[in-house]
């Protein structure tokens with residue numbers, strides 16, 4: 001995957017992103033519930049996009065918690081900043097960082113990490129290594145995204161490929177997009193969504209996993 005490619009892609013998608021993401025809001029909520037956030041937690045929103053998850057994350061971590069959003073596309077991040085200034089005006093506890101996840105330096109270690117529809121990050125060993133270097137042991141991790149439906153649903157497979165082709169650069173790993181995560185989250189549980197064309201994965205990060 002190339003970062004400039006992804007940034008170019010999201011330069012074009014940013015304007016219409018929130019409208020297109022409305023159909024997966026229920027999935028977003030279910031994924032965030034799997035983080036089992038507590039008041040005071042620090043949560044990382046990986047590839048936070050326009051910040052659609054921020055209100056839900058802030059509700060869960062409360063005024064004593066912190067939401068850190070990292071996003072590589074300046075256009076997506078600009079919309080997240082706008083959301084922070086308007087909708088979230090009463091919440092000082094959001095930190096936004098413009099960076100690739102491969103290079104992001106977080107202001108502190110995190111208690112939870114959300115990967116909501118971030119296929120390119122899930123398929124980047126360098127991004128995962130960088131994220132988990134800055135994550136507390138036993139942190140709760142939740143990911144949701146697209147996957148190939150089973151073979152017997154081939155028409156749906158084609159439809160899925162058509163619908164989501166613009167949202168990721170790396171089309172590798174769509175059978176089991178979560179598999180690199182299992183190196184960090186050994187108890188990763190997977191639930192199929194959207195008739196097998198999506199998934200939610202969640203579990204606890206363990207830094208003491210034997211190689």
Ligand SMILES: C[S@@+](CC[C@H](N)C(=O)[O-])C[C@H]1O[C@@H](n2cnc3c(N)ncnc32)[C@H](O)[C@@H]1O
Pocket residue numbers: 003006007010021046047048049050051052053070071072073076099100101102115116117118119120121124127167
């Ligand atoms: C489909 S959007 C999802 C946005 C957000 N997570 C959400 O739930 O609405 C994928 C986002 O990941 C960002 N992204 C892709 N690769 C990235 C990387 N290596 N580091 C940081 N952000 C990345 C893209 O710029 C885009 O905003």
